Amino acid sequence: MSSSDPHSGVRGRTRRAILSAAAAVLARDRTATLADIARAADVGRSTLHRYFADRDDLLRAVVADSIAAIDTAISDAAPEQGPPAEAVRRLVTGMVDVGDRVLFLFSDAHLVEELYPGSIDGPDQPVVDLIRRGQDEGVFLSGVPAEWLETAIWALVYTGCEGADRGVLPRHGVAQTVVHLLENGLHVRPPATD
Structure with a gap:
């Protein structure tokens, strides 16, 4: 990147x-003020306004940035590589790592759709392709549309991140818990008989 790139250096970090x-x-409070956000970012409100003219400008940027962060997490998980079960573990870990972005977008x-039309419509093709590959190999549940399973994964990741945020789950154990539930379901053992 060149030093004139607005996303590099101090300006980019800010x-x-x-x-x-x-x-x-905003994932936790959609009514938060720009002052609340500036305080959380450890910048002055005037600094925030140098980067974003108003709340709508900031919201659009947060949506775009959150989508990019999630896309990067999916790409970095390399869902097309390795055994499907291992790829899903990497994928879930990557999604949980950007949990604030997941909470923001899906809460x-x-x-989000109003501010950034088409941004969260439709399946994430690399995830759907991974699920289909796992179904073809007999590793994942077959007879269920891959798009529905993808939605179920997103729902579990969202619920796991939300649970950590509320203190129901330990933050460091969210990915492991989500993966465990995906791999084992609600494995209920039949009651013991005498």
Whole structure:
């Protein structure tokens, strides 16, 4: 990157800090003020306004940045590589690692869609392809549309991140818990008989 790139250096770090803080704050409180977000980003409100003219400008940027962060997490998980079960573990870990972004995007999908049309519609093809590969290899549940299973994975990741946020799950154990539930379901043992 050149030094004139607005996303590099101090300017880039400040912008990323604001976007990260905004995703975290707005995931938990959609009514949070710009002052709340500036405080969470450890910048002044005037600094925040140098980067984002108004709340709508910031929201659009947070949506775009969150989508990019999730896309990067999916790509970095390399879902097309290795055995499907291992790829799903990497995928879930990557999704949980960007949990604030998942919480932000999916806690109010209507607002996100209004600000950034088409941003969260449709399946994530690499995830669907991984599920289909696992189904073809007999590793994942067959007879169920891969798109539905993808939605179930997203729902479990979201619920795991939300559980950690509420203190129901330990933050460091979310990915492991989600993977365990995916791999084992609600494995209920029949009651013991005498």
